[in-house]
Amino acid sequence: MTESRPHALFCFGTLLDPRVQTALFGRTVPTEAATLAGHATRPLAVAGDSVTAAGGRDVRPTLARKLGATVEGGVLRLSDRELAAADDHEIDDHVRRRVTLASGETAWAHLDARPLRAAARIVIVGDSIAYGRCDPEGGWAGQFATAHIAADEHAHRVFNLAVPGSTLADVGEQTPALLPPRHPDTIVVAAGINDSAVPLAASDTGIDGLRDITGPLDALLATARRHHARLVVLGPLWLDESCTGDFEGLRFTAARALELRAALRTWCAEHHVDHLDLWEPLRDRPELFVDGLHPGTEGHKELYRYLSAHHC
Known part of the structure; x- marks a missing residue:
């Protein structure tokens, strides 16, 4: 069976946790350090999300645009199946969109589903x-x-x-x-x-x-x-x-x-x-x-x- 072409996904939160990776993907995924320029993190109020509910929290950090700021994280190389699993892991208020890393590489990232709420x-x-x-x-x-x-x-x-x-x-x-x-x-x-x-x-x-x-x-x-x-x-x-x-x-x-x-x-x-x-x-x-x-x-x-x- 032919493996799908790896997808680059920028992460800065729970998807970098080996335990979460094993639960989602059935393996730990090598992580490449990466920086996302022009972004910062901010709290996003959530409701009905199983991941945050398990931790007893009603907010979760999300990416937001901010001129001159950077977010440190990592890139995961995922198959089609694993990328879909990562999508399912995210809360409903997130969507997957393309971003450009500080290295110049284009990658996926999960952003606020309300694009004007996330804008500056x-x-x-x-x-x-x-x-x-x-x-x-x-x-x-x-x-x-x-x-x-x-x-x-x-x-x-x-x-x-x-x-x-x-x-x-x-x-x-x-x-x-x-x-x-x-x-x-x-x-x-x-x-x-x-x-x-x-x-x-x-x-x-x-x-x-x-x-x-x-x-x-x-x-x-x-x-x-x-x-x-x-x-x-x-x-x-x-x-x-x-x-x-x-x-x-x-x-x-x-x-x-x-x-x-x-x-x-x-x-x-x-x-x-x-x-x-x-x-x-x-x-x-x-x-x-x-x-x-x-x-x-x-x-x-x-x-x-x-x-x-x-x-x-």
Whole structure:
């Protein structure tokens, strides 16, 4: 039987304990000392976790981004079966994501399942919905920025670089040059509905943003990894097709938006990237939209409430 290719997993806690390794993997695993830059540890309150319950504790340390900090730990080389066992060992509030070690090696690590809760310096890129069009209060992004910075004014930053009308291809081209001075640990790509638009002009019928969204997403993921940042893909929103009509020479339909949603979910699942699905919060609530596409003030408040409850 062919052995699976070893997976590098960065650990700093119980998975480095030989007794835990033996219980999980049926063997002790050689540990290679490793350092994870740009991270620190912080306590995470947990509920219903068998490992912490056995120790009589209701908190467990987790990784969090922190500029200039490091976490000392080790790398385990695991088979497919062992990696799955390590996933099962972790609490429900953790997910496995890619990180870059101080050595330059890419490895798996278990991070907070709520990506915005774990973030400090956040860059938001996207289209007019992320920009906050139709809401003089700055949209969901403005509300999120206010709360995020207020939680830790010294360390927290939010940079909203969204540009109305942008597609994923536009975002992929524009973003790399904007990141260096902002030192992001999290990049939120607000994938709206521009990639699902169908041009009404006969001469533009060959233009289809849904034909290949994987190229821009692959480029954005590579950009995030170069900055040791966590990529988070957000959207799209439900739309009221009865009100969209001919919108600036484009047609937007629910069917195309759902196709975009499915493509984003599939790509994120295949690449272990966080996808924050914003379809349901405004679904079948046309009164929260200004023109069928853009939420108004109350719509953006609903989006912010949803993000706060599920991802922050």
